[in-house]
Amino acid sequence: MSNKIPRLLWLAALFVLAVVVVACAPAEPTKAPTVAKKIVIGFTASQTGKLNVESKKQIQGLELWKDHVVKAGGIKLKDGTVLTPEFKFYDDESSTDRVQALYTKLINDDKVDFLISPYSSGSAKAAAVVSEQYGKIMITAGAADDATMEQGFKNTYQTYTPASRYLTGAIDLLAKFDPAAKKIAIVHEKDSFSTSVAKAADPYAKSKGYNVVLLEGYDSGTTDFAPFINKIIAAAPDAIIGGGHFADGTTFAKQLYEKKVTAKVVALLVAPPEPKFTEIGDAAQNIVGPSQWEPLATFSEDAAKKAGFAWYGLSAADFTKDYKAKYNEEPSYHSAGGYVAALILQKAIEDAGSTKPDQVRAALDKMDLLTFYGRVKFSTEAKTHGKQVAHDMVYMQWQKDASGKLVKQMVWPLEAKTADWQPRK
Amino acid sequence: MNIEALLASSIDGLMLGFVYGLAAMGLTLIFGVMKVINLGHGPIIALGMFIVYLVATQLGLNPYLGLVIALLLGLAFGIVVYFLAVHRVINAPELTTLLATFSVNLMIIGVGTVVFTTTPRALAIDLGTWQSGVITVLGTKAVAVVIAVIVTGALYAFLYRTRVGKSIRAVANNRAAAELMGINSTWVLALSFGIGTMLAMISGGLLATLFSFTILSGGIYELKSFVIVVLGGLGNPTGALVGGIVLGLLEGITTIFIPVGWVPVIEYVVFVLIILVRPTGLLGAR
Numbered sequence: 289m290s291n292k293i294p295r296l297l298w299l300a301a302l303f304v305l306a307v308v309v310v311a312c313a314p315a316e317p318t319k320a321p322t323v324a325k326k327i328v329i330g331f332t333a334s335q336t337g338k339l340n341v342e343s344k345k346q347i348q349g350l351e352l353w354k355d356h357v358v359k360a361g362g363i364k365l366k367d368g369t370v371l372t373p374e375f376k377f378y379d380d381e382s383s384t385d386r387v388q389a390l391y392t393k394l395i396n397d398d399k400v401d402f403l404i405s406p407y408s409s410g411s412a413k414a415a416a417v418v419s420e421q422y423g424k425i426m427i428t429a430g431a432a433d434d435a436t437m438e439q440g441f442k443n444t445y446q447t448y449t450p451a452s453r454y455l456t457g458a459i460d461l462l463a464k465f466d467p468a469a470k471k472i473a474i475v476h477e478k479d480s481f482s483t484s485v486a487k488a489a490d491p492y493a494k495s496k497g498y499n500v501v502l503l504e505g506y507d508s509g510t511t512d513f514a515p516f517i518n519k520i521i522a523a524a525p526d527a528i529i530g531g532g533h534f535a536d537g538t539t540f541a542k543q544l545y546e547k548k549v550t551a552k553v554v555a556l557l558v559a560p561p562e563p564k565f566t567e568i569g570d571a572a573q574n575i576v577g578p579s580q581w582e583p584l585a586t587f588s589e590d591a592a593k594k595a596g597f598a599w600y601g602l603s604a605a606d607f608t609k610d611y612k613a614k615y616n617e618e619p620s621y622h623s624a625g626g627y628v629a630a631l632i633l634q635k636a637i638e639d640a641g642s643t644k645p646d647q648v649r650a651a652l653d654k655m656d657l658l659t660f661y662g663r664v665k666f667s668t669e670a671k672t673h674g675k676q677v678a679h680d681m682v683y684m685q686w687q688k689d690a691s692g693k694l695v696k697q698m699v700w701p702l703e704a705k706t707a708d709w710q711p712r713k
Numbered sequence: 714m715n716i717e718a719l720l721a722s723s724i725d726g727l728m729l730g731f732v733y734g735l736a737a738m739g740l741t742l743i744f745g746v747m748k749v750i751n752l753g754h755g756p757i758i759a760l761g762m763f764i765v766y767l768v769a770t771q772l773g774l775n776p777y778l779g780l781v782i783a784l785l786l787g788l789a790f791g792i793v794v795y796f797l798a799v800h801r802v803i804n805a806p807e808l809t810t811l812l813a814t815f816s817v818n819l820m821i822i823g824v825g826t827v828v829f830t831t832t833p834r835a836l837a838i839d840l841g842t843w844q845s846g847v848i849t850v851l852g853t854k855a856v857a858v859v860i861a862v863i864v865t866g867a868l869y870a871f872l873y874r875t876r877v878g879k880s881i882r883a884v885a886n887n888r889a890a891a892e893l894m895g896i897n898s899t900w901v902l903a904l905s906f907g908i909g910t911m912l913a914m915i916s917g918g919l920l921a922t923l924f925s926f927t928i929l930s931g932g933i934y935e936l937k938s939f940v941i942v943v944l945g946g947l948g949n950p951t952g953a954l955v956g957g958i959v960l961g962l963l964e965g966i967t968t969i970f971i972p973v974g975w976v977p978v979i980e981y982v983v984f985v986l987i988i989l990v991r992p993t994g995l996l997g998a999r
Binding site: 507 | 715831844926
């Protein structure tokens with residue numbers, strides 16, 4: 289019995305010692321517990337109506353981003369939270385009235401965390417009214433109107449180069465390749481985006497010494513351009529610039545061709561960069577289009593390093609490859625715009641380490657980076673808060689290759705060109 | 714402004730005026746026979762566009778063959794609409810028939826938007842061009858003018874040379890007297906509504922060969938039809954064709970001198986002036 293008690297004491301002492309040793313041992317670095325959450329991003333898509341071509345591309349870009357994030361295991365925050373993105377969207381039928389009703393629904397009923405804008409300046413403007421009212425962060429894609437971003441918004445951030453810089457490059461192109469040219473006609477859709485473009489192009493052309501022989505707007509949904517074309521023929525301009533969106537721009541280009549208008553430069557908004565534009569056949573030849581991005585763009589991590597910018601996301605080549613694999617078609621700048629809008633949001637959430645609006649907003653305000661789509665930086669001035677200040681346009685032209693097939697070439701700026709500009713015949 | 718541009722624009726306007734006239738003829742025929750203003754006219758024009766489009770794209774047939782199908786379907790559709798929406802209220806005050814046809818308008822737009830969406834459609838028809846100086850005439854427009862003239866001629870032959878056509882004119886003139894002469898006015902009214910609908914659909918089909926369109930595109934042509942009908946005289950098919958040509962020319966000429974956006978303003982000023990100064994229209998009602 290007497291032997292047993294010390295033995296028990298020894299065992300108890302050893303046990304206590306073991307516990308103390310374990311307790312005092314330097315703790316292994318603890319992994320923060322992984323918390324999986326979903327993050328709901330809301331938007332409307334113009335699945336029907338006049339904007340359906342461009343909007344479809346934008347949505348495809350967004351869907352590809354979601355695939356990539358899900359494949360990578362979600363958006364990982366520093367505190368261990370992993371966010372899995374989910375989309376909530378409705379068809380807005382290309383109608384701004386429906387946009388306002390649906391964005392209200394997305395915020396109030398669907399309780400989305402963040403918003404992406406619908407395609408087009410008019411629709412994005414309608415959505416921004418709602419998102420600002422409710423203080424929801426919205427990244428605009430496919431919206432370039434200057435006026436929308438000059439209202440002192442606090443929660444709206446623009447992905448696209450603003451409209452005021454859309455067609456000025458086409459005027460520079462004309463000056464470079466045809467110094468003898470004197471006359472320019474500007475015919476544009478009377479929506480907020482195209483009017484912004486025309487209002488900026490007109491003084492720019494005049495400042496370069498051109499005579500603007502026609503400056504006229506047409507109603508959205510116009511299908512008969514004969515009255516404008518007859519005026520253009522009478523004025524015999526060297527260049528015609530303007531247009532609006534895909535449906536009217538395509539019709540305008542087709543009717544210019546049918547009426548045998550011979551201006552050397554025809555640069556139209558939005559429609560030409562879309563691969564579907566070539567469905568009008570020879571009428572598409574040598575039409576120039578300003579583009580926010582093209583698959584031939586050369587933005588890369590190395591370029592970012594050289595220029596001293598932070599790089600984020602995948603390369604243009606990977607984006608194009610994955611997009612083609614998923615949709616079996618070339619991405620357009622509308623596709624890239626959709627992808628990058630979500631990418632910007634992802635980066636802001638990662639930088640903020642949170643989905644709290646104030647922190648994400650602060651991260652967006654600080655953002656200055658290079659992506660496959662180009663540089664992204666937002667204005668932080670009170671009046672123009674959120675306006676895109678760093679991204680630049682490129683200009684493409686449909687040219688015929690040796691086999692007579694229409695192919696897209698980059699013609700401006702010269703540093704980005706893949707072929708020499710060709711005058712329209 | 715040079716005279717060639719004016720000439721080119723006038724020719725464009727004139728050619729389009731024939732198609733406008735054809736569309737308005739359907740509206741004025743229905744009004745002339747039964748004193749009903751058909752507010753379903755615009756969507757019916759759009760249906761004509763879609764019939765031609767579907768015949769060309771789904772059946773792979775020549776779009777101009779689609780016009781024949783639009784003709785037959787238009788006639789049948791008009792008769793059905795008459796019995797469903799108009800017949801029971803034909804003797805009611807004018808506001809009732811106005812509302813009845815407006816409901817037809819809403820139903821076509823509603824169903825059409827669901828079925829066809831509002832995505833723009835276009836037919837790829839190339840019939841070549843004829844060019845002289847700055848004047849370029851598209852083959853499709855020339856064909857549209859020829860078809861509009863043929864349809865107008867056929868309508869006149871029908872109204873003036875056939876027994877049924879004479880019955881329609883008799884009912885338009887005095888329905889009670891026509892009934893006393895043994896004419897079944899119900900069927901004559903239904904047939905008239907069918908013919909009016911048919912004309913709207915044919916004009917829609919022709920417009921589809923010229924421009925892109927959606928299910929909502931009929932609205933603008935419906936408004937133009939009202940101006941034309943007032944211009945040519947309510948109830949007068951000849952007046953509608955003349956009114957269409959006048960409106961087309963007006964559009965062609967004015968757009969050379971003023972921004973195109975002002976054209977509707979001028980059109981509606983003319984509309985109001987005609988109502989105030991010459992309510993029977995340029996040709997007067999018969």
